[in-house]
Amino acid sequence: MSADSPARDLVFVAHSGQASGAEKVMLGLVDLALSRGHRVRVACPDGPLSALLPAAVERVPIPELGLTGQRGGRRLLAATTMARHWVRAARVFRALSRRDRAQIIVNSTMALPAVALARPRRGSTVWLVHDILASRRQVLVAKAGRRAVGRAVAVSERAADPVRQLGFDVRVARQGVPWPVEPVPVRERAPVVVGILGVITEWKGHHVLLDAVAQVPEIALEIAGAAHPGDEPYLDALRERSQRTNLAGRVRFLGRVDAMTTLRDWDILVSASVLPEAGPLVVLEAMSLGVAVVATDHGGNVTADTALCVPADDPSALRAALRRLADDPALRAQLRAAGRTHVATHHDRSHTEPRMLNLLVGEAHPVRFGY
Structure with a gap:
C-alpha cells in the first residue's frame, strides 16, 4: 500500500x-x-x-x-x-x-x-x-x-x-478478461457446436436461439447456466421446446459450468439478449479464446468487426447469421483473429x-x- x-x-x-x-x-x-x-x-x-x-x-x-x-x-x-x-x-x-x-x-x-x-x-x-x-x-x-x-x-x-x-x-x-490465453485449436467438424452461456432468464433470449437453431440442422446447441429463482418455468419451457421434432437430439443443457473450459468446446458463442446489455463478459471470454461470436447488436462490447451482429428478438436474422458462420470457416477465422486482437488491445x-x-x-x- x-x-x-x-x-x-x-x-x-x-x-x-x-x-x-x-x-x-x-x-x-x-x-x-x-x-x-x-x-x-x-x-x-x-x-x-x-x-x-x-x-x-x-x-x-x-x-x-x-x-x-x-x-x-x-x-x-x-x-x-x-x-x-x-x-x-x-x-x-x-x-x-x-x-x-x-x-x-x-x-x-x-x-x-x-x-x-x-x-x-x-x-x-x-x-x-x-x-x-x-x-x-x-x-x-x-x-x-x-x-x-x-x-x-x-x-x-x-x-x-x-x-x-x-x-x-x-x-x-x-x-x-485474462490475457494472454491459449486459443482454441482451429478445427472443422460436423455438426458445428454452438453455445449460449449465462443466467437462464427470458430477456437473455434463449427462446429466440432455439427458434433459430430449429431451422439449421447442421448445428448442435449447448445451453450453459442455471435459472434464477422464479425463472424455473422458463427453463422448463426451453427444455420442452428442445424435445420437439426439429430440435430433438441436438440440444444439451449443461447447468452451471466453468466458463473458459466450456467455451473451449464450442465453435460459436451466441449472445441473444432481447434487451440491451452494457457488455456481456462471456463475449470477451469467447473472443479471447478465438471462438467466433454472434450477438444482438446492442451489446456494449460487441462491434461489427469482431462479431456477426443481428437485430434483437429476430430468429430469422439469427438463423441466417448462424448458417453463414457455420458454412464459412474463413469467416470464423477472420472473427477469431479480430476478437483476439480486440481483447489484447482493449480488454x-x-x-x-x-x-x-x-x-x-x-x-x-x-x-x-x-x-
Whole structure:
C-alpha cells in the first residue's frame, strides 16, 4: 500500500446471491482490493455467490433486493416483498456507512433504492454500472438512488450515457478478461457446436436461439447456466421446446459450468439478449479464446468487426447469421483473429481491472495508458 493510497474499508453490494457476469467482475475487484491491503466485505443474499467469496472476505447477509421471473399476481406480491427487503437492507447499509465509516460500492442497479433509504455519508457511495437503463423500471430505480450516489463508474459508454442523463457524474472503465490465453485449436467438424452461456432468464433470449437453431440442422446447441429463482418455468419451457421434432437430439443443457473450459468446446458463442446489455463478459471470454461470436447488436462490447451482429428478438436474422458462420470457416477465422486482437488491445484484465478499482475508490495506482 503506497503512502498516497491508505487502506480503506470497502463494502461491495450485490442485490442477488446468484453469480453471473456482474458478480464475476466484482469478485475480481475484491481480489485486487485485498491484494492492496484493503479490508473488504461483501453484502449479498444467500446463494452461489457466497461460496465464491475469498476466505479473507466477510460476508454481510442481506435479503434479495430484486425481482426475478414472477408473473401476474405473484409479481405484485414479489414487488411488495422487495420493498420490505429494501428497508431491511437499508438498516445494514446505514450502519456500514455511518458507524463503520465504510465506502460502499453498489454492484447492481436494484440495490440502489436500499442504499438511498440508508442515507449514507456524503461521498461514501459509488455505483458500478453493469446495466443499460432500457426500461422505465430501471430508470425509476436509478433515480431513487440518485440522492445517495453522486458518482458512478460504467463498464461501457453505452451504459454510461443514460446514467449521465439522470445527472450522475460518470466515468467509464472497460471490463477485462485474462490475457494472454491459449486459443482454441482451429478445427472443422460436423455438426458445428454452438453455445449460449449465462443466467437462464427470458430477456437473455434463449427462446429466440432455439427458434433459430430449429431451422439449421447442421448445428448442435449447448445451453450453459442455471435459472434464477422464479425463472424455473422458463427453463422448463426451453427444455420442452428442445424435445420437439426439429430440435430433438441436438440440444444439451449443461447447468452451471466453468466458463473458459466450456467455451473451449464450442465453435460459436451466441449472445441473444432481447434487451440491451452494457457488455456481456462471456463475449470477451469467447473472443479471447478465438471462438467466433454472434450477438444482438446492442451489446456494449460487441462491434461489427469482431462479431456477426443481428437485430434483437429476430430468429430469422439469427438463423441466417448462424448458417453463414457455420458454412464459412474463413469467416470464423477472420472473427477469431479480430476478437483476439480486440481483447489484447482493449480488454486485458491486468490493465482494465486496476483502472476500474482506482476509479471506484479514488486511488492513484498507475495503469497503462489507453485503459
